[in-house]
Amino acid sequence: MQGLIDRLTALLNDGTVARVLGWKKGDMPYNPEPAIFNSAEELKDFVYDGFCGANLSKMMIEATKLEGKTAVCLKPCDTYSFNQLIREHRVNRDNAYIIGVGCRGKLDIEKIKKDAKGITEISGTELDGQEKVTIKTIYGDKEINYTDALLGRCHVCKGKEHMIADETWGESKDTADQERFEEVQKLEAMTAEERFEFFKNELSKCIRCNACRNVCPACSCRKCVFDNTKFDAQQKANVDSFEEKMFHIIRAFHVAGRCTDCGECSRVCPEGIPLHLFNRKFIKDIDKYYGEFQAGKDPEAQSPLTDFTFEDIEPGERG
């Protein structure tokens, strides 16, 4: 981590960038938060460890409107989102200096908290850390395998390559050990009744906090349809089970073909709803019906929903 801080300090000091977008220490050892650093002194709070799961590319929309360049730390999967934002003309590439930081998978604190209560300190989560994470709690020390505490999205890692970067720092690791569409396939194999029960059960937890929308790099409209007060799905608690379904279907539909499957929606959901299952279903269908497509891989590629062929299958057909 010191190497990264030194490099960022050098960039700030020689005037290449005016500010740095990264993560700073949170009030707990496991909740670093995205932050802007304007000077080398402020960088003393900079942190980059296994809990820096936040995708910073969405914040670049506002950051690149500022005077001067902004250096941003992007993990391999975050660079897909950044490319997608370039595709949609939402970020100014000329005002961004991208540092592709290495990643060996990010940790899910909820998984760690399951058998470690009263956490005071966590060590071994750095990029060059060990296979084991040591957790100090008020009830004694615990050890957990790094790979056992990974976020769900890291099990379907898209690879260690940065899709876009001005320079890279640190080694990355491909942490994929599951089939990307395994969960979706499992659901598809269920009967309609079981699927309905499953989603009813999951979505009834939704409290409409809008965290999924606010964090989603694809949800970057200046005016969001859900903020319209003259609209059925406006921001308010759900009256019935249909409204919560409508919100999530519409949200997934709005990002279909643009979703890079970064998994931020599921990571931030305070109720632990597996929201990526909606997006991944759309990705699976798009791959199946319109050819394999990974949003954000190529900033020039045409999104499948703004494109068509004469031979597309008819709605309702199962190709």
Next chain:
Amino acid sequence: MSVNENGEFRPLIVAFCCNWCSYAGADLAGSSRLSYPADVKIIRVPCSGRVNPMFILRAFERGADGVIICGCHPGDCHYSTGNYYARRRMTLLFSMLDYIGVENGRTRVEWCSAAEGAKFSKTMNEFCEKIASLGKNVRLGDLRCKD
């Protein structure tokens, strides 16, 4: 959904018809004295590409038992390409509705030109029968506000 005087279930069906083909097709069905059930409520849209997925979900929310979208045949769109985009969108939306456990038969897309009054009437009759056999829309409207 409504129930007639014999206690028989009558579905409520919303049909989004494109102004240039299907709406004219419905006109032709009328002037040719071809009948289709009064359960079908037609909403005229400029193009099948105008149909926002939200329209379909909202129709279900407000009590529809089935939704059908009718547009020009691919290649015949008044705006050249609107129905091609609609085709992709509806494919994905219907697949998603199926995924969350809503019966697939409640949604349908049919291409119907202004000369196909007979096809329009046949499609609507078929679709009404299908929805009547599926019964009341419980899944999408299970807790919706009753009037």
